[in-house]
Amino acid sequence: MxxxxxxxxxxxxxxxxxxxxxxxxxxxxxxxxxxxxxxxxxxxxxxxxxxxxxxxxPHLLYSMSKSFTSIAVGFAVADGLVGLTDRVVDLLPDHVPDDVAPQVSELTVHHLLSMTTGHTEDVLEDAWALEPLDLVRGFLRIPPARPAGTVHAYNNPTTYVLARIVEHVTGRPLPEVLNERLFRQMGIGPSEWDRDTTGHAFGFHGLHLxxxxxxxxxxxxxxxxxxxxxxxxxxxxxxxxxxxxxxxxxxxxxxxxxxxxxxxxxxxxxxxxxxxxxxxxxxxxxxxxxxxxxxxxxxxxxxxxxxxxxxxxxxxxxxxxxxxxxxxxxxxxxxxALALPRIAGEHRPDRAVEAVVDHLDQAPPLARGTRVEATPDAHGWRVRIGDGATAFQFQVGHDTWRESTPLRRPVVAAGAWLGEVLIVDLYVITSPSRVRLTIAGTSASAEWNMPPLVGPELRHQLL
Incomplete structure (x- = not known):
């Protein structure tokens, strides 16, 4: 509908x-x-x-997700559960480090929303390095270089902290708040969010619509x-x-x-x-x-x-x-009639290949030494990546896109032989990212069109 x-x-x-x-x-x-x-x-x-x-x-929206978190904050403000001038340290006291800096103590909901915390760059990686299991605490451990409210810096942890504030004051997960108050009211089905290792929706990224x-x-x-x-x-x-x-x-x-x-x-x-x-x-x-x-x-x-x-x-x-x-x-x-280009070449239904990844770019989807097998079938190939319990398999079309679900997320792939090289394009179809797999003899390589922001490992993107 x-x-x-x-x-x-x-x-x-x-x-x-x-x-x-x-x-x-x-x-x-x-x-x-x-x-x-x-x-x-x-x-x-x-x-x-x-x-x-x-x-x-649904397609991964990356930081477009931030605007939806803003709407969730708006619901909490309208319900009188939180105010724009409320201090973060008062709203999330269990996450405040003992040695919190005075300028951090003055940060408010307004500063988070407008990304005017006084930091001059995104501190996401630093905050996670400090506190891998508590990004809020990690963020609160990083004193800003400038007074709050004076400068804007695009800063992902601000939105993460907002998401946790919404959950704290409402007693409900961020996706649940948005599903009930926004998406259901608009006739949109339940939303899917990527989550961190603690099970929390990121808030600053990860929404699929x-x-x-x-x-x-x-x-x-x-x-x-x-x-x-x-x-x-x-x-x-x-x-x-x-x-x-x-x-x-x-x-x-x-x-x-x-x-x-x-x-x-x-x-x-x-x-x-x-x-x-x-x-x-x-x-x-x-x-x-x-x-x-x-x-x-x-x-x-x-x-x-x-x-x-x-x-x-x-x-x-x-x-x-x-x-x-x-x-x-x-x-x-x-x-x-819109379509992304497919590899134009031969099928060679009688030719199977086995190779090992021995070439890595700067953000490799597959580790060096990963085994790759491509076995032809009537519609293209079955490609197996890896060995043992961590191996996965997907289907590849010839002259057509072919969908499969090797782990949890679907992929769509097409490929062809160009001379002595088999090339496969694999789209992680719920995201912007694509892997090009190239097999030449016993040597294989894999590279992203654009590496996913949550890390380059292909298997992680499929979970």
Whole structure:
């Protein structure tokens, strides 16, 4: 069942040639999008998934998750369970180190939400190194270099601490709060979150949602918390969360992109147009109130500014322009045929191979010495990785994508022989990440398109 109604672009005053220009730009620049959904006046006017990604598949949102944690904090504030000026050390006393620094003692919920704790960089790795089983305590052990409230630094532990505050004051896990108060009210099924070793949802990352669920979230924000006539999220909270609380500054080397220089709200980024929730590798929910537009995207790109530029420069100029039925039809055709490239080559159904990984890149999915076996079958190959209890097996298609579940998470794979080399592309299909496995004789190598942020080991991504 759709969360949002559908409409032709021209019926919502969009010239579909702008959507076509967007698709052309993405293709020309080699931006690997996995999905796109454009909503105007509350109607989906364009939607597409690059095969093997599909509409019904939840996708890892990375730091877009932070904006949902902000909504959970908003519920707790509205219920009178926590205040913006409440101190962290008072809210989570069991996590406070004995030698907590005075400047840490002054940190408030507002400072966490706006990432203005006075730290000048992300302290996630340092905090976890200090306290592997208590990230809150690890964070509270790191004194900030600047006074709280004076400088913004993108800082993942702030959101983790917010998630733990929500759980402490409500007595319920973060996913449970959001499932009941947000997702169920919108008709979205139970959400899936990645968790840390203690079983807690990360809060700052790890939420998986479909593209339409992300777009519906944007539409809820655009309607200032209303959904089907009901005030699901307090309007006052959204007014606070989606406005600028602190400037975001240029990096010393001048490399920070324009849309990261517009300021920061409460776990939302301000944009050159509207505001957004965003996550690593190109996960976006763009909200442009002045244009009554929401754009949701999932992707695997190293240039997060590029898809935003394509929206601003191709889509926005097409708004409130005369539409053409022929252009509407063309964009529908283009969107229905989207696909990521497959390896084009031979099947060789009589050739099995055994190899050992002996080449490693900087973030290897497989350890040196890992055994790899590829056995042909009628539809492609069965590939086995490893030995003994830790081994796993997945299916690979030839001239088609083939899905299997080697451990807990599904994967989709395709491959082919190119000369004397067997190449397999394996998508961890609920995430942006892909492994390319190359087998030449008895030698194998594996590399990520973009290494997962939680660590490079392939097996870990499948659990």
């Amino acid at each position: 759709n969360l949002l109604p559908r409409s032709a672009p021209s019926d919502q005053l969009i010239d579909a040639s702008g959507l076509i220009a967007f698709l052309d730009r993405v293709c020309e620049q080699g931006i690997e999008l996995h999905s796109i959904m454009v909503v105007r006046h509350g109607h989906v006017v364009a939607e597409g998934w690059w095969a093997p990604f599909t509409a019904d598949r 479909t593209t339409e669920a992300a777009a519906a979230f944007g539409e809820l924000l655009l309607r200032r918390g209303q959904w089907n006539g009901h005030q699901v999220v307090p309007r006052g909270w959204l007014d606070l969360a989606t406005r600028r609380h602190i400037p975001t500054l240029q990096f010393e080397d001048g490399t920070r992109a324009p849309d990261w220089l517009q300021g920061y709200g409460y776990q939302f980024w301000m944009s050159r147009h509207g505001y957004r929730a965003d996550g690593a590798m190109g996960q976006f929910c763009l909200v442009v109130p002045e244009a009554d537009v929401v754009v949701a995207m999932t992707a695997a790109t190293t240039s997060m500014q590029s898809p935003l530029d394509a929206v601003w420069e191709c889509l926005l100029p097409a708004l409130d322009q005369p539409g053409q039925v022929d252009a509407d039809a063309e964009v529908r055709s283009r969107l229905s």
